[in-house]
Amino acid sequence: MAEYVLLLYAEDGERDRWEEMPLWVEVTKSLQEAGVLVDNAALESPEAATTVRVRGGAAEATDGPFATTKEFLAGYYVLDCADLDEALRHAARLPLARYGAVEVRPVVAGWGGRG
Template sequence: MQFLILIYAEEKVYDDMPADQLAEVMAAYRQLEDDMQQAGVLLSGAELAPVRTARTVRIRRNQPHFTDGPFAETKEALGGYFLIDCASMDEALKWAARCPSAHDGSIEVRPLMAPPPEA
């Protein structure tokens, strides 16, 4: 079963973090990624560019409208993801709990929908 680990954190926390501390966080992410690869569960993963580079598209009255950023009601923003393949939600949660951003942000674990059966 595939799960998406969505990593949310306040970008300002990382922008203001001392370089040596940020290096430790990034090393922890590299270790987590290596461990997931060795366990054979990692399918994909990426860090996202800052929210200030994002654009949002909405269609209203059949017209596209483009706005800056995601405009979420939270200070936390989606900063990256891992796509993993695990036997259960419990296993996926164990991997998610190892994300360094769980200490000052939040980690969402969401199963991917199975494709519909072919007719």
């Protein structure tokens, strides 16, 4: 088994993600029941972000996201799957995959005290 992070990208104002809550609850519950869900969360809007950069040895904090783009990181899932193919199958089940994007990326084994 390996951990994969599913990064959920949506376009601002494209869709109210809360109106699909029953679909999200259904998918999340099925991931729990399958024993693959490690963690998940929705994130606040990009306006709530603060970006930190260190330049010339000094830390700079800037209000807002790292980059200006139409899509923003809306949330994530961390799944413990047998392989990438299984993680991709689960990613395709997320409602946001129909109108946004779901990036699937392996988690480095042993990083952060897990794996």
